[in-house]
Amino acid sequence: MARKKADDPSARERILLAAERLFAELGFEATPTSRIAEVAGVPKGLVHYYFRRKRDLLTALVARLPDERIDTDRVVVPGDIAESLRRLVAELDRRLSASRMLSHLLWREADTHRAVRDALQTRYEELVRQVRSVILAAAGAGALAAADVESAAALLALAVSYRHSMARHTEDSAPDEMERELTFIAGALTARTSSSVAAAKSD
Numbered sequence: 001m002a003r004k005k006a007d008d009p010s011a012r013e014r015i016l017l018a019a020e021r022l023f024a025e026l027g028f029e030a031t032p033t034s035r036i037a038e039v040a041g042v043p044k045g046l047v048h049y050y051f052r053r054k055r056d057l058l059t060a061l062v063a064r065l066p067d068e069r070i071d072t073d074r075v076v077v078p079g080d081i082a083e084s085l086r087r088l089v090a091e092l093d094r095r096l097s098a099s100r101m102l103s104h105l106l107w108r109e110a111d112t113h114r115a116v117r118d119a120l121q122t123r124y125e126e127l128v129r130q131v132r133s134v135i136l137a138a139a140g141a142g143a144l145a146a147a148d149v150e151s152a153a154a155l156l157a158l159a160v161s162y163r164h165s166m167a168r169h170t171e172d173s174a175p176d177e178m179e180r181e182l183t184f185i186a187g188a189l190t191a192r193t194s195s196s197v198a199a200a201k202s203d
Contacts, residue, residue, distance in 0.1 A: 012050050014040040016064065019057045024105040028058065028113070055113060062106060062119040067095070070130060076137040082186030084138035088130065089160060089178060096164050107165035120161075127157040135189065144189060152185050 018039035022031045033054055037044040051057045075087035096103060110117040132153040135144070159181045 011040070011042050011046055015042060015047055015050060016057070016060060020061055020064075020102055020105065023058075023061075023109070024102075028054075028109050055115065058106070058109060058113055059115050059119075061102060062116055064102060065106070065123070069126065072130070072133045072137050076134055078138060078140070081135060081138045081189050082182060084134050085131070085156065085182050085186060086179075088134050089156075089182065092127075092160060092164075103164050104166070124157060124161050127160060128153045131156045139189065148189060152189055156181065156185055 015036060018036045019031070022036055022039060031054075033047045034044050036057075037047045040047070051060065070088065070091050075084055075091060077083045077087070106116055106120065110120050132149055135149050135152060139149075159178065163178060
């Protein structure tokens with residue numbers, strides 16, 4: 001019976017939800033495992049049964065962030081870089097909306113916890129890859145210089161990552177700011193594409 005209680009998936013879920021809430025409210029260092037157990041409604045020993053160290057809770061919370069891998073075909077509008085990137089960001093935002101508090105607290109804790117920092121860095125690199133794929137698919141093969149695409153992908157990924165890290169505080173102004181950034185990046189890339197086409201015709 002004790003074993004069954006220890007393996008109760010609902011208890012683990014309650015512990016993670018309690019940790020997420022308390023870490024966001026109080027900070028990781030200021031949250032004792034006894035308080036997590038109290039909020040979760042479980043014995044303190046059960047917290048350590050599932051998570052040997054308190055920082056293991058952070059690692060588990062990282063895994064709860066929504067999957068950011070998006071099928072390029074779902075968002076690309078051929079020939080329209082701006083709209084393609086707009087659709088990509090909208091889909092990323094939709095997934096973020098289910099985990100604003102979690103995303104914010106993990107970005108905040110990344111400064112002091114390497115496991116969190118490494119996980120978020122991996123997510124950032126995946127985001128750069130996705131933005132790159134969308135730009136290339138929208139622009140068409142060979143339409144843009146690789147260096148321009150890399151710069152644009154990194155800039156937009158940084159903008160999205162920053163906005164998600166501050167999601168709990170910038171909900172009202174973020175859409176307008178992101179639209180300006182999208183328009184600027186897409187405009188610069190489109191101008192590059194037009195220049196390349198003009199140069200090719202003149203040759």
